[in-house]
Amino acid sequence: MPLSYVGKACALLERYNVEDYDLVRIITTKGELVGRIIPRPSIFDDEHIIVKLPNGYNIGINIARIVEIRVLEKAYQREETIPEVKFREDLPYVPLVVTGGTISSRVDYRTGAVRAYERPEELLDLIPELADIANIKYKPIFAEFSENLTPNHWRKMAEKTSEELNSGARGVVIAHGTDTMHYSAAALSFMLVNLRKPVALVGSQRSIDRPSTDAVLNLIAAVKVAAQSDIGEVVITMHGSPSDEFAWVLRGVKARKMHTSRRDAFIPVNSPPIARVTRDKIEIISDYRKAEENSKVEFDGRIDDRVFLLYTWPGMSPDIIESIRSLGYRGLVIAGTGLGHTPSCIIPSIERLVKDGIPVVITSQTLFGRVNLRVYETGRLLLKAGVIPGEDMLPEVALVKLMFVLGHCDEMNCIKEMMLKNMAGEISSSISMRDFPPCWVMR
Amino acid sequence: MPLSYVGKACALLERYNVEDYDLVRIITTKGELVGRIIPRPSIFDDEHIIVKLPNGYNIGINIARIVEIRVLEKAYQREETIPEVKFREDLPYVPLVVTGGTISSRVDYRTGAVRAYERPEELLDLIPELADIANIKYKPIFAEFSENLTPNHWRKMAEKTSEELNSGARGVVIAHGTDTMHYSAAALSFMLVNLRKPVALVGSQRSIDRPSTDAVLNLIAAVKVAAQSDIGEVVITMHGSPSDEFAWVLRGVKARKMHTSRRDAFIPVNSPPIARVTRDKIEIISDYRKAEENSKVEFDGRIDDRVFLLYTWPGMSPDIIESIRSLGYRGLVIAGTGLGHTPSCIIPSIERLVKDGIPVVITSQTLFGRVNLRVYETGRLLLKAGVIPGEDMLPEVALVKLMFVLGHCDEMNCIKEMMLKNMAGEISSSISMRDFPPCWVMR
Structure with a gap:
C-alpha cells in the first residue's frame, strides 16, 4: 500500500497495486x-504523483492524464535482490564518510519532521549513477544534525579522512548537516595539514525522499570532485542555483550558509568559487591548490575550544568582555561593524584582555570585504589596544582558526603570527571585487 | 596652494595659481x-587632476592633455561671497538631520584618516542640485561615527525627526554613519509610531571629497525621497550598484550592511527594495505604506537596552547563557544556525532563562530566510523551552525590537505577542523568493 499518497492519487495507485x-x-x-x-x-x-526518472530527476504527473500504470519491479523485491555492487578496477575508491544531517535523513510523512535514515545505504541505492563515478564505500562515523557538532566531532572527521586518504582513497566525500558545514569545512582545512587530495563536504537542504531534494545533484558533484578533480583542498559542494543546474565547489574557508531554506544557500565569500559541477563535467573557475597523487596528509587535532565569538551592537556594555575573562575563555573573536569597528566604550576592556594574554581578533559582521583598522579613529584605537586584524576572514573561520592556533601556541606573538599567516586560503592576498563581484544586484 | 596634489600635477596647478x-x-x-x-x-x-563637473560627477584628467587652466572663481572667495540660499515657495521643506559618519566627514590627506567636517554646510555647497529639490535646512544633532551610537542617540534622532515632521517638514533626511545605520533605521521604525511621511537615512562609504564618493548620489536620492515620494516609512537610501547608476530605497527593518567597503554595501534582506532612485526619477518596485499629508507622528522612546545578542557556534558552552542572567540582561536574541537551531546542550539553560521571565528570541545567522522550529527535533525542543521564533527578522532587527518591546512590557505573554506582531514591516507575511530572489548567482 502506498504510504504517503492520499485521496484520489492513493486510490489510483492502489488500483494498480503500486x-x-x-x-x-x-x-x-x-x-x-x-x-x-x-x-x-x-x-x-x-x-499528482511523483516519479523519479532514470536520469535522477523527479517529475510530477497529473493523475487525470494517467491511462495505465504497470509495475515493472516491486520495491520490496528490489531490496531482496539488490546485487552487491562490484568493485570496478577502472574507477577510483572514494569513501562516503557520513556524519548525519538532512542528507542522511528522510521525512516522516506522518509528522512532517525529518528523521535519520534507518538504512543509510539507501542513499546510494537511490542514486545509481554514483556507481559509475567511483567505488564508493559507506563509512558512517556518527549521526548528528550539525547544530550539535563540537570540535571533538571535527577531530573525528579529520582523523577518519586522513586515514582514508593515506590508505588508498583518491578523495573523500563527507555527508554533513548544512547548519554548521562551513565551520566543519574550516576546521578540516586547518586540521588536515599538507592536504593534497580532494575532500568534499556535501549536504542537502531537503531530504532525498522529497521531490525537491537537492541531495542527488550535490552528492553526484561531491563524488565527482573526489573521484575526478585535481583539487587538493577541503571544499563544499552544494547547489549553485535554485534549479538542478549545477553545484558550486567552494573553498571550505571561504563559504557560508546564507539562507535558512534555499537549496542554493551556500555562497562564496571574499573568494570566487573554485569550480562548478554539472551532471556532465567539472568547470574550473579559479585557482586552487593542486592535488598530488602520492601525497600523505597529516592529521593535526590540537585545538582549544575555549574561544568566544562576539557580534557587537550599538550601545553594548563592556561587562560581557569582563565575563569572557572570568569564564576562562582563552581567546575572543569579535565581529565588529563596517571595517572592523567596535563601540569605543568596550575598547579599554579589550585592551585589558590583550594585556592579560587573551588574543582578540577583529572581523566584520558585514561578512563580505576586508577589515581595515587604519581608516577611522576607532580602528586605530583598537590596533593600539593590541587586537589582531582578521583581514578578510569570516568571523566563523576566524573563530575556528583561533581555536586551532591556541592548540599550538601560548605566547601572544606566536598567536598573532599564526593568525595573520594564510594557512589554507582563509586570508586572500587581495580581493578583486571587480573580477568577481558577489552579485548584489536584484532583478 | 593646492593642499593635496603632489609632483607634476602640483607643479601644473601652481603654475596657474589653482x-x-x-x-x-x-x-x-x-x-x-x-x-x-x-x-x-x-x-x-x-x-591626473580630479574635477567635479556641474552635473555632480567627478572626472580625472591626464595633465599631459592640459593646454591651459583659467581660474574662474577662487574657493576662498566663494566662501566669503556665498549667497544665503533663498526659500523657494515651490519646493517642500526638508531638514537634513546630521548625526555624523563618513557622509559628514572628509579625508585628512596628510594622514589618510577620515575626520569630521569642520564646516558641515559644505556638504550642501558641494551638491548645488539639492537646492532645486527641496528647501533644505542643516540640523546637526550630534557628530558620532555610528559604531559609537547607543539607544540614547536613537531616541534623539527619533525625537528630532518627529518634531520636524509635526512642524511642517514634508520628509526628513538623516545623515548617518553606515556601520550601524540599519540598527538605527530599525529603532526609528519602531519609535516613530503612526509614521506616514518619508524618513530617509543616508550615508556614504567614501567621503564627499573623494573622487569615488558615493555621497552625492545617495544624498540626492534621500532628498528626493523626502521631498517627492509618498513613502510613509523609515528607509535607507544607499548605492544600488558599484557605479553611480542608482540608489536603493530599502525598508529600514529589512536591510543590512553586507560589505566593509563597497559603495553598494547595503542590500535588502527578505523583502524587495521599495524603489530605486536615479538622478531623474523614483521608480517604485514594491508595496509600501503610503504617506498621508496631514498625518502626525508620535515619538515613543520607551526602550530597554538590556538585551543581549548571541550568535551560536559549534561546541559553545552554556556558561554564557548563565552569565547573561547574572549580568542583569532582561532579554536574549539568539542568531542560531539554519532554520533557527542552537546546540542542544544550551537548550536547558535557555529554558531556565524563559522560566525566570527573560524572553529568548530565535533568529538565524544565515540572515536570509525565515526560521522554522517545527522541522527538526532541535527546533521542537527550543519551542518547548519557550523561545519566541523571530520569523524572518534579521538578528539585529530582533535585537532592537526586543529592546523596544521591553520598554513597554514586563509580562512574557505581552512580550511574546508584541514580538510576533508585525509593527513596521519587520515580519513579512510571506517571502516569495521566486518573485524576488536575492541574486546569489555569480557570473
Whole structure:
C-alpha cells in the first residue's frame, strides 16, 4: 500500500497495486515513461504523483492524464535482490564518510519532521549513477544534525579522512548537516595539514525522499570532485542555483550558509568559487591548490575550544568582555561593524584582555570585504589596544582558526603570527571585487 | 596652494595659481570643460587632476592633455561671497538631520584618516542640485561615527525627526554613519509610531571629497525621497550598484550592511527594495505604506537596552547563557544556525532563562530566510523551552525590537505577542523568493 499518497492519487495507485518506490511504466495521454514512485507528503494535493526518472530527476504527473500504470519491479523485491555492487578496477575508491544531517535523513510523512535514515545505504541505492563515478564505500562515523557538532566531532572527521586518504582513497566525500558545514569545512582545512587530495563536504537542504531534494545533484558533484578533480583542498559542494543546474565547489574557508531554506544557500565569500559541477563535467573557475597523487596528509587535532565569538551592537556594555575573562575563555573573536569597528566604550576592556594574554581578533559582521583598522579613529584605537586584524576572514573561520592556533601556541606573538599567516586560503592576498563581484544586484 | 596634489600635477596647478576647490576652465587637447578642482590623496599618481563637473560627477584628467587652466572663481572667495540660499515657495521643506559618519566627514590627506567636517554646510555647497529639490535646512544633532551610537542617540534622532515632521517638514533626511545605520533605521521604525511621511537615512562609504564618493548620489536620492515620494516609512537610501547608476530605497527593518567597503554595501534582506532612485526619477518596485499629508507622528522612546545578542557556534558552552542572567540582561536574541537551531546542550539553560521571565528570541545567522522550529527535533525542543521564533527578522532587527518591546512590557505573554506582531514591516507575511530572489548567482 502506498504510504504517503492520499485521496484520489492513493486510490489510483492502489488500483494498480503500486507502492512507494516501485519501478513502474506509466502510460499517459501524452506518452509513456518509466521511473520509481516517490513518496509525497500528504500536505500536498491528491491529484499528482511523483516519479523519479532514470536520469535522477523527479517529475510530477497529473493523475487525470494517467491511462495505465504497470509495475515493472516491486520495491520490496528490489531490496531482496539488490546485487552487491562490484568493485570496478577502472574507477577510483572514494569513501562516503557520513556524519548525519538532512542528507542522511528522510521525512516522516506522518509528522512532517525529518528523521535519520534507518538504512543509510539507501542513499546510494537511490542514486545509481554514483556507481559509475567511483567505488564508493559507506563509512558512517556518527549521526548528528550539525547544530550539535563540537570540535571533538571535527577531530573525528579529520582523523577518519586522513586515514582514508593515506590508505588508498583518491578523495573523500563527507555527508554533513548544512547548519554548521562551513565551520566543519574550516576546521578540516586547518586540521588536515599538507592536504593534497580532494575532500568534499556535501549536504542537502531537503531530504532525498522529497521531490525537491537537492541531495542527488550535490552528492553526484561531491563524488565527482573526489573521484575526478585535481583539487587538493577541503571544499563544499552544494547547489549553485535554485534549479538542478549545477553545484558550486567552494573553498571550505571561504563559504557560508546564507539562507535558512534555499537549496542554493551556500555562497562564496571574499573568494570566487573554485569550480562548478554539472551532471556532465567539472568547470574550473579559479585557482586552487593542486592535488598530488602520492601525497600523505597529516592529521593535526590540537585545538582549544575555549574561544568566544562576539557580534557587537550599538550601545553594548563592556561587562560581557569582563565575563569572557572570568569564564576562562582563552581567546575572543569579535565581529565588529563596517571595517572592523567596535563601540569605543568596550575598547579599554579589550585592551585589558590583550594585556592579560587573551588574543582578540577583529572581523566584520558585514561578512563580505576586508577589515581595515587604519581608516577611522576607532580602528586605530583598537590596533593600539593590541587586537589582531582578521583581514578578510569570516568571523566563523576566524573563530575556528583561533581555536586551532591556541592548540599550538601560548605566547601572544606566536598567536598573532599564526593568525595573520594564510594557512589554507582563509586570508586572500587581495580581493578583486571587480573580477568577481558577489552579485548584489536584484532583478 | 593646492593642499593635496603632489609632483607634476602640483607643479601644473601652481603654475596657474589653482587651489583645491577653485572653479576653473580647463582647456585640453580634446576640448574645454568647467568644474571645481577636487583634492586628491597623495597615494595616487601625480599625472591626473580630479574635477567635479556641474552635473555632480567627478572626472580625472591626464595633465599631459592640459593646454591651459583659467581660474574662474577662487574657493576662498566663494566662501566669503556665498549667497544665503533663498526659500523657494515651490519646493517642500526638508531638514537634513546630521548625526555624523563618513557622509559628514572628509579625508585628512596628510594622514589618510577620515575626520569630521569642520564646516558641515559644505556638504550642501558641494551638491548645488539639492537646492532645486527641496528647501533644505542643516540640523546637526550630534557628530558620532555610528559604531559609537547607543539607544540614547536613537531616541534623539527619533525625537528630532518627529518634531520636524509635526512642524511642517514634508520628509526628513538623516545623515548617518553606515556601520550601524540599519540598527538605527530599525529603532526609528519602531519609535516613530503612526509614521506616514518619508524618513530617509543616508550615508556614504567614501567621503564627499573623494573622487569615488558615493555621497552625492545617495544624498540626492534621500532628498528626493523626502521631498517627492509618498513613502510613509523609515528607509535607507544607499548605492544600488558599484557605479553611480542608482540608489536603493530599502525598508529600514529589512536591510543590512553586507560589505566593509563597497559603495553598494547595503542590500535588502527578505523583502524587495521599495524603489530605486536615479538622478531623474523614483521608480517604485514594491508595496509600501503610503504617506498621508496631514498625518502626525508620535515619538515613543520607551526602550530597554538590556538585551543581549548571541550568535551560536559549534561546541559553545552554556556558561554564557548563565552569565547573561547574572549580568542583569532582561532579554536574549539568539542568531542560531539554519532554520533557527542552537546546540542542544544550551537548550536547558535557555529554558531556565524563559522560566525566570527573560524572553529568548530565535533568529538565524544565515540572515536570509525565515526560521522554522517545527522541522527538526532541535527546533521542537527550543519551542518547548519557550523561545519566541523571530520569523524572518534579521538578528539585529530582533535585537532592537526586543529592546523596544521591553520598554513597554514586563509580562512574557505581552512580550511574546508584541514580538510576533508585525509593527513596521519587520515580519513579512510571506517571502516569495521566486518573485524576488536575492541574486546569489555569480557570473
